[in-house]
């Protein structure tokens with residue numbers, strides 16, 4: 001997945017445009033910038049590629065999630081439904097607003113299970129935030145139906161699945177709002193950075209103001225701008241946006257290469273009848289950043305993960321035991337460990353996750369192994385790797 005593997009001349013040229021003017025900020029300094037508006041250019045290019053009306057860049061994917069929720073009015077005490085299998089950014093972005101992260105089971109899609117979502121809805125629920133983990137998506141149609149009938153926001157975390165699609169729509173643009181990350185290990189990177197995409201003008205304008213101290217961005221004198229509401233600073237810099245422009249131009253090339261390598265590994269693993277693959281909802285196309293499969297039992301998954309590592313097959317992950325991605329290791333959330341006092345609403349409403357039953361998630365994540373698809377491999381390396389994986393796993397099953 002990581003776009004940094006193919007960092008090159010295009011990226012350097014873009015950054016150099018900014019260094020030539022010395023204007024590192026995305027707003028103002030019109031006279032000095034020699035017509036260079038990298039953040040605006042990246043936003044326009046992203047809107048075009050994602051076939052959506054509006055894009056607003058921010059400083060990270062985590063910031064994008066917070067800004068997306070804030071721009072749609074999510075605040076203290078509102079409950080946001082999120083999966084047990086994701087990245088810690090999901091609950092961080094919710095907590096940042098004083099809202100309450102409600103963990104919900106995942107299934108064979110490795111993302112939100114629609115029935116579990118339905119069961120978790122209360123009068124305080126304001127949004128559902130599926131996370132398109134490891135390159136594939138949640139059952140967005142089912143989630144949208146639930147959201148529409150309960151008047152809830154659908155906010156897609158597409159940080160790990162940029163370039164994938166569902167029913168012909170780029171991931172991130174099916175729900176009310178979508179979020180991307182351009183951190184250093186994502187499919188395309190700007191070093192640090194993120195984006196909020198939407199077709200809703202009101203949310204877009206709110207995101208634009210909120211991420212820059214509430215500035216209304218009217219006129220060309222920042223000092224004279226009004227602040228229609230409170231905001232914060234989640235701005236991206238021109239240097240970061242410049243790298244992003246070059247990487248976005250290469251997105252489709254990256255996706256094509258990921259699909260090619262993914263297919264080689266998948267076809268090889270398909271010869272093992274005991275292995276099943278992660279379920280992709282009907283109408284969905286992955287971005288092929290990972291290949292995720294299930295072993296017959298949790299014990300075999302643990303063994304296969306260890307054996308693959310020992311054989312030198314790197315970048316295969318067993319998320320069930322991972323510190324960042326699965327609820328079992330989120331002790332700081334479960335124990336509400338924070339430096340200062342948490343908002344009253346969070347203290348009162350956060351469920352006691354030591355008592356939760358996430359056996360559905362455990363059943364799938366416990367048997368899952370996800371292998372990163374690297375852009376820097378050669379076809380020969382992928383073929384060799386696929387063969388080694390097959391031999392290693394077959395050895396365990398005999």
Ligand SMILES: *Cc1c(COP(=O)(O)O)cnc(C)c1O
Nearest residue numbers: 060061062087089159160181183
């Ligand atoms: C990377 C990631 C984020 C956060 O992005 P940052 O840019 O690192 O803040 C959020 N959600 C998911 C699923 C991610 O993988």
